Amino acid sequence: MSDADGRRSKAAHIRRLLETEGDAVEENTIGFNRGRYESVADLEDYEELKSEARAIKENAIERLPELIDELTATVEDNGGTVYLADDAADANRYIREVASEKDADRLVKSKSMTTEELEVNEALEADGVDVVETDLGEWVLQVADEAPSHIVAPAIHRSEADIARLFNERFNPEEPLETAEELTAFARERLGRLIREADVGMTGANFITADSGTIALVTSEGNARKSAVVPDTHVAVAGVEKIVPSVEDLSPFIELIGRSGTGQDITSYISLLTPPVESPVVDVDEPDVAFADRDDDREFHLVLIDNGRMAMREDDQLRETLYCIRCSACANSCANFQSVGGHAFGGETYSGGIATGWEAGVHGYDSAAEFNDFCTGCSRCVNQCPVKIDIPWINTVVRDRLNRGGEAGQFEFLVEGLTPDEEPGGIDLQKRLFGNYEALAKLGSATAPVSNWLAAAGPARTVLERVAGVDSRRELPEFKRETLRDWFESRGSRVDAADAKREVVLYPDTYTNHVDVDRGKAAVRVLEALDVRVRIPAVPESGRAPLSQGMIDTADERASRVYAALAEHIDAGRDVVVVEPSDLAMFRREYEKLLPEASFERLREGSYEVLEYVYGLLENGADADALGGADAEIAYHSHCQQRTLGLEPYTTTVLEEVGYDVLESDVECCGMAGSFGYKSEYYELSVDVGDRLREQFTEPEARDRIVAASGTSCEDQLGSLLERDAVHPVELLDPRRRSGR
Amino acid sequence: MTVDVQTTRERFEESLADLEVPVTRTEPTDLESTLEEIVREPVIGTPLEFDAVSLPNWIDDAPTPATLEAATTSVTSASLGIADYGSVVLPARPDGSEQVSLFPELHVPILRESDLVPDMPTAIDRLGPVLRDGGSAILATGPSATADMGALVRGAHGPKAVHVVLLEDGETDE
Numbered sequence: 001m002s003d004a005d006g007r008r009s010k011a012a013h014i015r016r017l018l019e020t021e022g023d024a025v026e027e028n029t030i031g032f033n034r035g036r037y038e039s040v041a042d043l044e045d046y047e048e049l050k051s052e053a054r055a056i057k058e059n060a061i062e063r064l065p066e067l068i069d070e071l072t073a074t075v076e077d078n079g080g081t082v083y084l085a086d087d088a089a090d091a092n093r094y095i096r097e098v099a100s101e102k103d104a105d106r107l108v109k110s111k112s113m114t115t116e117e118l119e120v121n122e123a124l125e126a127d128g129v130d131v132v133e134t135d136l137g138e139w140v141l142q143v144a145d146e147a148p149s150h151i152v153a154p155a156i157h158r159s160e161a162d163i164a165r166l167f168n169e170r171f172n173p174e175e176p177l178e179t180a181e182e183l184t185a186f187a188r189e190r191l192g193r194l195i196r197e198a199d200v201g202m203t204g205a206n207f208i209t210a211d212s213g214t215i216a217l218v219t220s221e222g223n224a225r226k227s228a229v230v231p232d233t234h235v236a237v238a239g240v241e242k243i244v245p246s247v248e249d250l251s252p253f254i255e256l257i258g259r260s261g262t263g264q265d266i267t268s269y270i271s272l273l274t275p276p277v278e279s280p281v282v283d284v285d286e287p288d289v290a291f292a293d294r295d296d297d298r299e300f301h302l303v304l305i306d307n308g309r310m311a312m313r314e315d316d317q318l319r320e321t322l323y324c325i326r327c328s329a330c331a332n333s334c335a336n337f338q339s340v341g342g343h344a345f346g347g348e349t350y351s352g353g354i355a356t357g358w359e360a361g362v363h364g365y366d367s368a369a370e371f372n373d374f375c376t377g378c379s380r381c382v383n384q385c386p387v388k389i390d391i392p393w394i395n396t397v398v399r400d401r402l403n404r405g406g407e408a409g410q411f412e413f414l415v416e417g418l419t420p421d422e423e424p425g426g427i428d429l430q431k432r433l434f435g436n437y438e439a440l441a442k443l444g445s446a447t448a449p450v451s452n453w454l455a456a457a458g459p460a461r462t463v464l465e466r467v468a469g470v471d472s473r474r475e476l477p478e479f480k481r482e483t484l485r486d487w488f489e490s491r492g493s494r495v496d497a498a499d500a501k502r503e504v505v506l507y508p509d510t511y512t513n514h515v516d517v518d519r520g521k522a523a524v525r526v527l528e529a530l531d532v533r534v535r536i537p538a539v540p541e542s543g544r545a546p547l548s549q550g551m552i553d554t555a556d557e558r559a560s561r562v563y564a565a566l567a568e569h570i571d572a573g574r575d576v577v578v579v580e581p582s583d584l585a586m587f588r589r590e591y592e593k594l595l596p597e598a599s600f601e602r603l604r605e606g607s608y609e610v611l612e613y614v615y616g617l618l619e620n621g622a623d624a625d626a627l628g629g630a631d632a633e634i635a636y637h638s639h640c641q642q643r644t645l646g647l648e649p650y651t652t653t654v655l656e657e658v659g660y661d662v663l664e665s666d667v668e669c670c671g672m673a674g675s676f677g678y679k680s681e682y683y684e685l686s687v688d689v690g691d692r693l694r695e696q697f698t699e700p701e702a703r704d705r706i707v708a709a710s711g712t713s714c715e716d717q718l719g720s721l722l723e724r725d726a727v728h729p730v731e732l733l734d735p736r737r738r739s740g741r
Numbered sequence: 742m743t744v745d746v747q748t749t750r751e752r753f754e755e756s757l758a759d760l761e762v763p764v765t766r767t768e769p770t771d772l773e774s775t776l777e778e779i780v781r782e783p784v785i786g787t788p789l790e791f792d793a794v795s796l797p798n799w800i801d802d803a804p805t806p807a808t809l810e811a812a813t814t815s816v817t818s819a820s821l822g823i824a825d826y827g828s829v830v831l832p833a834r835p836d837g838s839e840q841v842s843l844f845p846e847l848h849v850p851i852l853r854e855s856d857l858v859p860d861m862p863t864a865i866d867r868l869g870p871v872l873r874d875g876g877s878a879i880l881a882t883g884p885s886a887t888a889d890m891g892a893l894v895r896g897a898h899g900p901k902a903v904h905v906v907l908l909e910d911g912e913t914d915e
């Protein structure tokens with residue numbers, strides 16, 4: 001399949017999912033998300049709990065071999081058995097043996113992603129064992145013969161009406177089922193019977209404590225409890241990473257997991273079962289024997305799965321994946337996931353933000369490759385993860401490794417100069433194009449307006465779409481002949497060194513320098529109005545563009561050059577002011593991975609988002625009257641990375657201080673997300689995500705407002721969604737906008 | 742300290758109110774009449790783990806699989822209550838309290854005011870030794886629920902309703 005065909009079929013797949021599953025997924029994930037925001041807001045020490053949870057996981061994974069031994073001894077002392085399985089086949093073989101020794105006709109299962117990973121159902125069914133999923137959502141999927149689309153709510157993509165149709169067709173009940181209540185009652189009745197007559201119960205484990213051998217199960221329905229204690233044999237299946245040292249370590253996770261996932265403060269049941277449990281068996285063959293009079297001989301098997309995990313533990317980049325408690329917050333807070341769900345945004349088993357790490361680790365890179373691109377690196381999930389995993393970084397690393405595993409490009413002749421030396425030739429043309437935006441922008445400005453005419457011309461767009469997958473429905477950025485640096489050089493600084501309160505370096509990011517020169521000029525005038533002396537030296541692109549395409553070496557090299565260009569300024573006491581939030585996020589987040597620690601710290605501490613900086617100046621006595629402002633209404637969309645850094649309040653506060661009435665968007669992302677929205681295979685998804693923002697900004701209270709956005713790509717996206725131009729907030733402060741306020 | 746017990750209890754009651762779970766406070770001597778008002782027949786239970794009170798004799802406290810199936814209400818004792826969450830800790834015992842608390846439509850956990858703890862870390866600290874000793878317990882918060890059928894429904898596999906009975910026990914016995 002050619003690249004263009006591949007893109008077309010991917011786009012068709014996404015379109016189909018948007019149409020069929022998109023609405024249900026959107027409603028549910030946004031509901032979970034809202035619940036999460038409310039629930040964690042009630043938690044006084046949320047940040048501390050997250051740090052505690054992370055520290056426990058770091059320690060547990062570090063000590064994993066030792067904990068496996070301790071747990072094994074504990075469980076065996078309690079009278080259970082432990083089997084450490086290398087891979088899926090090994091685990092399945094053991095589980096089948098247990099079932100056959102018990103002569104099991106039926107095994108009831110409580111939901112477990114780890115058993116999905118093993119495909120244990122298929123293995124047991126091949127032996128003639130009737131395997132029944134007892135979690136209602138999972139059972140729906142079993143009836144429909146479908147794969148989960150979410151790690152917590154597996155049937156999230158199905159609506160009530162959908163499930164009713166399925167049950168009525170499949171079970172033909174006397175009275176057709178309609179409501180969620182009726183469906184639940186029907187399932188409860190039917191599954192209750194199946195559980196009572198089961199020979200073996202199988203559960204997963206959210207956590208296992210090495211000191212007591214306790215299996216902690218986080219559920220709401222009660223089916224895990226029934227599956228574990230009704231039959232006399234319990235098989236618990238868990239990845240080795242689920243072990244924590246002690247019972248006391250459970251506390252922060254219990255407080256975080258429900259809130260993070262579905263937004264409940266706590267789920268109905270946290271089962272802490274130390275098997276073999278003392279509870280009596282519910283034996284249908286002895287219906288009249290009192291429980292208290294029974295003397296059951298319970299059997300318990302703990303099957304611990306490696307399946308790639310010990311290798312992940314050795315991998316400096318993938319290790320963090322093992323800290324994951326599978327809460328789904330990363331999926332629920334992901335704008336792309338909200339639109340398209342786990343059937344697009346997932347591999348063989350796992351879906352959502354962290355799925356790339358899991359799939360790469362347990363199923364290999366091919367499984368991760370299929371959906372790795374869906375992570376736009378917006379970083380919205382970063383603050384939502386209860387164990388503080390840098391999920392976008394894992395996605396970037398996997399993308400980089402995928403690039404390296406690829407075959408040599410077939411358009412080599414077209415793209416000379418588009419692949420830096422550090423990168424392998426296997427990167428596809430689309431990635432090279434977006435990853436080297438700086439080179440294009442330089443060329444674009446140098447040859448503008450010819451470059452812009454060319455780019456806009458029909459035949460060129462067709463070629464661009466066919467060869468590099470740049471969607472022709474997108475307006476391309478128009479390069480300015482005079483860059484911001486050119487302009488500033490000929491204009492010079494308007495604040496004398498002697499009068500200056502502060503001196504700053506305005507970072508000329510590629511877009512501000514070559515395309516949206518106006519917002520750069522506005523930034524200069526705003527800073528100068530507050531008595532700041534500005535310099536705009538030549539500084540290379542931050543590395544954001546190549547990083548987003550998984551070109552880590554190139555980004556690394558850019559980071560060094562940026563640091564080299566800025567270090568002397570920082571040493572001279574000049575602050576670095578950044579207009580584009582995604583570049584500031586590089587300096588404050590990603591550079592930690594790319595620069596020596598001391599360099600990273602210095603740059604991080606010396607750099608500011610432009611409105612954050614203006615806020616600081618005003619706080620320190622600068623005169624807001626020198627700025628532009630008006631008694632006008634603004635609809636403001638912050639930027640994903642800016643929000644992750646907690647910076648958006650500076651913008652809203654400053655805008656309000658100069659007289660604007662600000663309404664802020666509350667959607668996760670605009671959908672454009674840098675180069676993502678330009679790619680033809682993702683165009684429709686990008687627009688669908690953007691639609692949530694469009695809806696908010698076309699509601700009566702917003703629709704007549706001036707639209708402002710802090711990010712380049714958000715501005716572009718809003719411009720096309722709303723058919724009116726968006727401006728950067730700094731332009732609203734431009735002294736030239738001064739009104740009679 | 743009476744003051745602390747007060748606040749913890751109030752917090753517990755408040756959390757249960759948020760969950761729409763009714764709670765009735767009662768003197769040990771009034772337990773029987775309190776239960777008469779709450780339960781719906783047929784009712785089963787397991788012996789309470791408290792010295793001061795026991796189940797009234799009209800509650801079948803030796804359930805079997807057959808009576809478990811038939812019961813509408815179950816009454817069991819809880820070992821702890823967690824004020825921050827409105828959770829009750831249900832120990833699993835050889836007498837079947839785990840199943841009994843799960844199968845019937847209405848579950849009535851009984852716990853002593855003196856067994857209320859303010860927060861999760863305290864509850865887990867108390868449970869540590871119990872679990873290390875081979876014990877099992879459920880932290881139960883409100884009724885069983887599911888959202889898997891397209892809307893939130895109570896009573897998925899477990900009780901549709903929970904009614905907490907809080908035994909006043911004057912001074913704490915600790």
Ligand code: SF4
Pocket residue numbers: 260323324325326327328329330331353354384385386387388389391
């Ligand atoms: S990566 Fe973090 S947010 Fe995502 S499922 Fe795992 S623990 Fe939850």
